[in-house]
Amino acid sequence: MYAPTWQNGKSANSIFILMKQRIYIDTSIVGGFFDKEFAEPTALFERLKRKEIVFVLSNVLTKELLKAPQEVKDLLLLYKECEFENVELNQESESLANAYIDENVVGATSLDDCQHIAIATINKVDILASWNFKHIVNINRIRGYNGVNLKKGYATLEIRNPRELIDYEN
Numbered sequence: 001m002y003a004p005t006w007q008n009g010k011s012a013n014s015i016f017i018l019m020k021q022r023i024y025i026d027t028s029i030v031g032g033f034f035d036k037e038f039a040e041p042t043a044l045f046e047r048l049k050r051k052e053i054v055f056v057l058s059n060v061l062t063k064e065l066l067k068a069p070q071e072v073k074d075l076l077l078l079y080k081e082c083e084f085e086n087v088e089l090n091q092e093s094e095s096l097a098n099a100y101i102d103e104n105v106v107g108a109t110s111l112d113d114c115q116h117i118a119i120a121t122i123n124k125v126d127i128l129a130s131w132n133f134k135h136i137v138n139i140n141r142i143r144g145y146n147g148v149n150l151k152k153g154y155a156t157l158e159i160r161n162p163r164e165l166i167d168y169e170n
Contacts, residue, residue, distance in 0.1 A: 024120035028131035105144030
């Protein structure tokens, strides 16, 4: 089978190995860094330091962090800006977030959570990471979000908690 090669001599298939995972993080990931219950999964931040992954951050996260304790607000400042990809809540993601509520995946009080899901979906991240087991990392909610995504013509979204994203090989 023919595999095209790049100028550096590597096959085109190896580009998938070289690509970093784009992981959208919600506010619970940043706040969870300081929670003793989630100590082991701070390894996700170690993967970020080793440049194995890229965190995808949104203006919804930034808005929510304004209400957080100072140490939580300052956590992301410890990392280089090039380790992040910034995305925005826009009209398309707002519409999708409202569709999750209209379809009763969650109630209207969970709009921020829906916005995280919608932004991650529209920006085609590899994974959304969250510690929010009530409204996000919950099999029934995930099915609901992905059902709406498919109904609206979007791809399904991989939603995981950080324990599932630890690279145990390293």
